[in-house]
Amino acid sequence: GAVVSQHPSRVICKSGTSVKIECRSLDFQATTMFWYRQFPKKSLMLMATSNEGSKATYEQGVEKDKFLINHASLTLSTLTVTSAHPEDSSFYICSARTGTGAEEQYFGPGTRLTVT
Amino acid sequence: AQSVTQLDSQVPVFEEAPVELRCNYSSSVSVYLFWYVQYPNQGLQLLLKYLSGSTLVKGINGFEAEFNKSQTSFHLRKPSVHISDTAEYFCAVSFYGGSQGNLIFGKGTKLSVKP
Numbered sequence: 001g002a003v004v005s006q007h008p009s010r011v012i013c014k015s016g017t018s019v020k021i022e023c024r025s026l027d028f029q030a031t032t033m034f035w036y037r038q039f040p041k042k043s044l045m046l047m048a049t050s051n052e053g054s055k056a057t058y059e060q061g062v063e064k065d066k067f068l069i070n071h072a073s074l075t076l077s078t079l080t081v082t083s084a085h086p087e088d089s090s091f092y093i094c095s096a097r098t099g100t101g102a103e104e105q106y107f108g109p110g111t112r113l114t115v116t
Numbered sequence: 117a118q119s120v121t122q123l124d125s126q127v128p129v130f131e132e133a134p135v136e137l138r139c140n141y142s143s144s145v146s147v148y149l150f151w152y153v154q155y156p157n158q159g160l161q162l163l164l165k166y167l168s169g170s171t172l173v174k175g176i177n178g179f180e181a182e183f184n185k186s187q188t189s190f191h192l193r194k195p196s197v198h199i200s201d202t203a204e205y206f207c208a209v210s211f212y213g214g215s216q217g218n219l220i221f222g223k224g225t226k227l228s229v230k231p
Contacts, residue, residue, distance in 0.1 A: 006159075034218070043206065043223045044160075093159050095219075105219060107152070107160040 003027055004096050006108035013084055013115055021079045021111045023094030029074035030096035034105060035067075038091040050077050084115040118143045122207055122222035130230050131199055137192040137225045139207030149190040150208040150219070151181055160206065166190065177201070202229045 003026040013019050023033055032051055036044040048064075050056040050071035058064045066088075068080040077096075081088050091112055095105040123138045141147060148167050152160040164175025171183040181192045190207060207222040 004159075043221045046218060049218065091157075095160075104150070104162065104165060106162075109159040110157070112157065 002098070002106045004030075004094065004106045004108040006092075006094055006111050008111060009109060010112045011114070013113070015085055015115055016083055018080055018082045019084055019113060021081075021092055021094075021113075023077045023079070023096070023108050025075045025096045025106070028096075028098050028106075030077075030098065031074065032097045033071055033077040034095045034097075035069060035077075035079050036093045036095065038093060038110075044093060047079075081113065084113070086115045089113055089115045118147075118209065118211060118220055120207055120209055120220050120222040122205075122225050124225050125223065126226045126228065128228045128230060129197055132196045134195050135193065135197050135201075135227065137205050137207075137227065139190045139192065139222060141188050141190065141207075141209050143188070143209065143211060145211050147209045147211055149181075149183060150210075151175065151179070151190070151192050152206045152208060153177075154204045154206065154224075156203075163192070163205075197227070197229045199229050199231060201227060203227060 005024045007022045035047045038044050046059050047062045048056045048058045048069050050069045052071050052074050056069035071077040091110050093110045095107045119142045121140045129135045150165045151163040154160050163179050164173045166173045166183045174180045179194050183190050204224045204226050206224045208219045210219050
């Protein structure tokens with residue numbers, strides 16, 4: 001149980017285009033989902049926290065107009081990188097909590113974004 | 117401010133040798149503690165967690181960790197490593213009463229197991 005999927009696993013896009021990444025909780029309802037960014041050989045940096053049906057809470061320094069997050073249902077959150085640039089190339093990982101009070105987050109397999 | 121420190125960025129070790137990956141945290145409130153493993157180009161997999169109770173926690177793949185409140189540490193150990201344990205290991209904490217249980221990660225320790 002507690003499986004989180006991400007789609008796509010890899011994406012290459014041209015500079016200036018937008019890319020959408022999906023995060024799904026497959027066998028549980030996720031009241032809260034998190035989006036992380038991981039730079040090469042670096043730790044995970046929390047970008048934003050999203051709750052179903054409400055606006056995401058962005059961490060300091062993360063541009064909310066560039067990284068659009070939507071959490072439309074209890075099993076799906078999306079991250080859209082708008083007007084992507086090469087510096088947006090990174091590994092994006094989502095995670096989800098069940099909201100039952102447990103503190104554990106279940107992580108997706110990640111999405112490798114390359115902007116050319 | 118809360119923080120997590122993984123003192124070793126890289127730990128090389130020979131197969132079947134014991135290993136300890138160190139993790140220290142700084143917090144003025146009680147914490148939950150986690151160790152995650154990340155294989156190349158993959159997401160994070162939970163190895164073990166400490167929420168409450170016994171300070172010695174056993175996880176998957178033969179790993180264990182001990183919560184030491186006085187030393188604010190949560191070191192990860194395995195008595196005998198395998199080649200397949202080669203991966204990046206992340207220590208993480210979340211804080212009682214913290215905003216929605218956000219995790220704070222250490223910078224990671226790359227474990228390289230050599231034959």
